[in-house]
Amino acid sequence: MAGAKTAVEWLASVAPDPGACRWEWERNPLGVALLPAGRAWDVLILPGELGRPTLDVLTRILGRPGPVLVDFGNDRMGFFVSPGTAARWLGTGIRTAGTGAWIVVPYPGRSTGSVRWLVPPDGTGTLTDPALLELAMHEAAARLADGTAD
Template sequence: MAGSEAKTAVEWLVSVAPDPDACRWEWERNPLGVALLPAGRRWDVLILPGELGYPTLDVLGRLVDRPGPVLADFGDSRMGFFVPPGTAAHWVGTGIRSAGQGTWIVVPYPGRGGGGGVRWLIAPDGSGTLCDPVLLELAMHEAAAGLARHRGE
């Protein structure tokens, strides 16, 4: 990630913090390179098990040039897809967790390694691009069908 793109992504991410300047200052000095940011303002996060998340991301990557931001946790057991605010309140799916209004998530600094246990698979570009929830749902269905076929073999 280029320096100017990382800076734009940081500005976009910290804009949701109660005190963006203080958040940026702390984030840049945090040895783990993570910040706790509120969901539900500019984005919600749908959290998929890694077993479903990676094939979903593969399918989504075939549907759009660049999906919105996607996180993975330490050990790849979960993945977080950034979606428009309000999505979490209406999402129903077995095994899918969500972070929306009133929740906070750990977010790594764009352009740095994930020393805090989370890392970007697709970092935000600062433009506000998010994963389209309709396409994400279609990708999840296709990925789940592929997993079911694989298990049936």
């Protein structure tokens, strides 16, 4: 899409100093930045055993959901959703990162040892709709309970 921000610009735009963030990010040997949630996005953090089938459901429905992070052990997955979602979210076993929270974000397109993108940001600001994410979580949980999830 012509004129769309790159994924790096979009992510760095939430930093207190976007230029310094990009500079550090590009030179940090770990390839990560600590960015504040709650400005352009919140993050819903699911346990890996629920997150993987949830992502499968979302991918089947949408083709490409908003950005999704996974930690090094595949124990937790972070789905990027609209700002304000974390303050309203009620869900057992689901962590939230919203206003006042900071998350470790890898540089798009680079592998890191601690966290990686399963679905990298596209630079346009595409996020996963929280209502759709909740429905996908319910379907994934039902499949897990039935033993039909991978």
